[in-house]
Amino acid sequence: MCQCEEDKIPSSPYKEIFLEFQHELDFKYDKHERLVKLSRDCTIQSKRVIFALHRISGNEALKGRILSEARKKISSEILCLLQGIILENEKKDPRKHHTAFSPGLQEFIEAIAFLTFLSKRRLVTMEEVQSYLTFKVQQESFLCEPTGAQLGSEEAILCLPLDPVDYVLGIADLTGELMRLCINAVGCGDRELPFNMLTFMRATYSGFLSLRSIGKEMGRKTSVLKSSLMKVERVCYTLKIRGSEIPEHLLVRAIATDTDNNVDDYSL
Known part of the structure; x- marks a missing residue:
């Protein structure tokens, strides 16, 4: 409401009260929109990190450089967006x-989990993710770096408590990237990675089965996780049973056909 419209409101004991409510709601909606924008930007940048990490398939010689570039992008761009949310x-x-900011945070967790798996072959812990959401600040100069140094007299800590549900949902999205990594690896001639990945994905799925269902989102992502696992199992089946009879240049096409057409008929 503009100032001229406010002036047209007849004077009454309730005018100031309702105007105060109006300003409070406007402030709340503006904050929500700013958080939505930060979350959207965080999602975009996290997806770019994930796409860059997929370049590792078939480029083991460039793996170190790709991982380094991904960490740099996280540090220089994504952490600054997360700091804005904080x-x-x-x-x-x-x-x-x-x-407002949960979708962007989940996408960031997926990117960090993918980076951790590619570099250390393990699942990122909740404590490690929380360290990315904890920042050291000095006076009014905010540093986009996770904490790690001792605090000085003029330093403070900014922290966004990590919701366990966001962590779990972000890990659920990771399995889709691992499934794509398996198929890409086969296309590049790596037949061992799918079998190594299968053990990890089965353990992840078993962990999800032990969790209590938390709303529609958890059920949907668990279903997608199961579908990704089944596709990796189909890849391993094709490599183990039919790998010797299918020419190398047709193997990826056979795997793509199997995972697309037969996954619904394949039970764990």
């Missing part, structure tokens, strides 16, 4: 606007 929630309960 500043928007500073001294406020982050759960009030959780739905």
Whole structure:
């Protein structure tokens, strides 16, 4: 409401009260929109990191450089966006606007989990993700770096508490990238990676089965996780049983056909 419209409101004991409500709601909606934008930007940059990491398939000689570039992009761009989310929630309960930034945070967790798996062959822990959401700040100069040094007299900590549900949902998305990595690896001549990946994905799926269902989103992502696992199992089946009878240049096409057409008929 513009100032001229406010002036047209007849004077009453309730005018100031409702105007105060209006300003409070405007402030809340503006904050929500800023968080949505930061979350969207975080999603875009995280997807770019994931796409870059997929270049490792067939480029083991460039693996170190690709991982280094991914870490640099996370440090220089994504962490600054996450810091903006933290500043928007500073001294406020982050759960009030959780739905505004949760999608971007989950995509970031997926990117970090993919990076950790490619570099260390293990699942990123919740504590490690939380360290990315904890920043050292000095006076009014904010550093886009995770904490790791001792605090000085003029330093403070900014932190966004990680919701366990966001962590779990981000890990669920990781399995889709691992499935794509398996198929790409076969196309590049690596027949061992799918079998090594299968053990990890089965353990991840078993862990999800032990969790209590948390809303529609958890059920949907668990279903997608199961589908990704079944496709990797189909890849391993094709390599083990039919790998010797299918020419190398037709193997990827056979795997793509199997995973697309037969996954619904294949049970764990």
